[in-house]
Amino acid sequence: MAALLAMPSATRLFRRAIAPSVGGPSPELAADVSAVIAAERGLRPTATDLAAVEPNDLAAAGEEATAGQRERVGR
Structure with a gap:
């Protein structure tokens, strides 16, 4: 469900949805991105230190940092 919600091509397929228990990044990946x-x-x-960053800036920075996530696969 979470993967479908994130896909641009599926934008109009769902009006609302709840993604049950979506796993987060590993501690190692979270540390790398941070x-x-x-x-x-x-x-x-x-x-x-990161709490001082504006929330919208932090979200954009997270997207930029994970753009090259193939380099971190398996972390």
């Missing part, structure tokens, strides 16, 4: 986002902003990859 490090990239923090480094690009001159911050430390800590919750305290």
Whole structure:
């Protein structure tokens, strides 16, 4: 369900949906992405430093950081 909701080609297939228990990234991948986002902003990859980033900027940075996720497959 979550994969379908994320696919641009499926945009009009669902009016509403609930994705049950979608797994998140591994701790290693989360640390990698946090490090990239923090480094690009001159911050430390800590919750305290990243909390200072505007939410919309943080979301955009996460998308940019994961654009090359093939390099991190299996982490």
